[in-house]
Amino acid sequence: MAIHWIWQQPDWPDFNWQAERLAPLLRECVQAQGQLKGMAQSVDGSLSAQSELDALLQNIVTSSAIEGEQLNVGSVRSSLARRLGLEQPAASHVSQRSEGLAQLMLDATRHFDDPLTLGRLFEWHQWLFPEQETGITARSIRIGGLRGNEPMQVVSGRIDRPNVHFEAPPRQGLEEQLATFLDWFEASRSQSSLDPLLRAGIAHFWFVTLHPFDDGNGRLTRTITDLALAQGEAQAIRFYAMSASILEDRNGYYRVLESSQKAALDITEWLKWFLQTLLRSLQQAIARIESVLGKARFWQAHRESDLSVEQTKVLNRLLDGGERGFEHGISAAQYQAVAKVSKATATRHLAELLEKGCLQRLPGGGRSTRYQIAYPENFTG
Structure with missing residues (x-):
């Protein structure tokens, strides 16, 4: 056979x-x-x-x-x-x-x-x-x-x-x-x-x-x-x-x-x-x-940061990264669109998030400025 x-x-x-x-x-x-x-x-x-x-x-x-x-x-x-x-x-x-x-x-x-x-x-x-x-x-x-x-x-x-x-x-x-x-x-x-x-x-x-x-x-x-x-x-x-x-x-x-x-x-x-x-x-x-760990540690670090509903929503979108299309950070215009706020409010929110250490500014300036999550210093993910 x-x-x-x-x-x-x-x-x-x-x-x-x-x-x-x-x-x-x-x-x-x-x-x-x-x-x-x-x-x-x-x-x-x-x-x-x-x-x-x-x-x-x-x-x-x-x-x-x-x-x-x-x-x-x-x-x-x-x-x-x-x-x-x-x-x-x-x-x-x-x-x-x-x-x-x-x-x-x-x-x-x-x-x-x-x-x-x-x-x-x-x-x-x-x-x-x-x-x-x-x-x-x-x-x-x-x-x-x-x-x-x-x-x-x-x-x-x-x-x-x-x-x-x-x-x-x-x-x-x-x-x-x-x-x-x-x-x-x-x-x-x-x-x-x-x-x-x-x-x-x-x-x-x-x-x-x-x-x-x-x-x-x-x-x-x-x-x-x-x-x-x-x-x-x-x-x-x-x-x-x-x-x-x-x-x-x-x-x-x-x-x-x-x-x-x-x-x-x-x-x-x-x-x-x-x-x-x-x-x-x-x-x-x-x-x-x-x-998952990065997101949990971030919110643990900012549990007393007194953030608005809009700011929390945008931060969660950024923490989800590539799944939501923001793996390269977010611009002021995108913040405005996601949070459904005015241009002036978006600018103020971003400034507050920078001050509270939630975000960091990526290299580049002007209208092309983008922001990404600033993870706690002890985060290694």
Whole structure:
């Protein structure tokens, strides 16, 4: 039999990789993990909870977006917030879809110590597909059960000349293949010679290659990745959303999966892409936490500065920086527009903010003068 797919290799699934090529990236990821963990510990309770909610929400929404599904963000946020104890149950309708996705994410991250079993996977699959919400029936896909006997392929192109990007292992023997994966997943947690981040990358590749369900394989693969990362960090709180970084390079994601699934058992290229994507996710989270900490410290320093409503509004816009288009400071004309005040009032407000140490003047003069936040001296963000 000609070998087209990695699972047809005689030694499947005995993966190998070139450790020396991955070592520099691994070091960067571990350092970023440590930095993020240290920063997170300095964030007070309410800000920490809000940052975690934002990361979990981003993870759920982007994992579905990778599959081309647009979720109701407000509904998912409500489901998550209630489960995290951040708000009371909402009177308005929250969809069963949102409830299932929130339950799935929190089960994987909050209960990271629980073993990953076939029963747990089936339960996750049921949460993904509430029948009354998705319009999917148990007849169209097997909800909470393994896929059927027909070949599982990812194809594109014309019906009469399809381009097969991937074909999963046949249905016969799938139970044994999945049992091998689940046994490895449990045993590898205590394997000191295997870096936890590499373990997460291997788990991702292995499970998505098995493709054990009719639908939802990608989302469950990324959930298993979140579970593996939480186990590696030995903490339930999440401040970064790897699915968001995968979505940013969705084409690269599918490309490296396809090339690796058509290759031999050396998965170095896949693991390299995985670590690069994880690193980007960690770095983005560090930048967000820095912004949150900077804003909190700024308002702590100016809690008695007696600022007007307009001044507070403009300062918050500046503290949000690039998100609001003022990463290069604000001019007097922009202050006037944002605060909705007269030119004279804008000039007076800016002078007061300079005097109180809230703002500093950037180089340049005249009409082009711009102002930016003056962070407290002990702020290093």
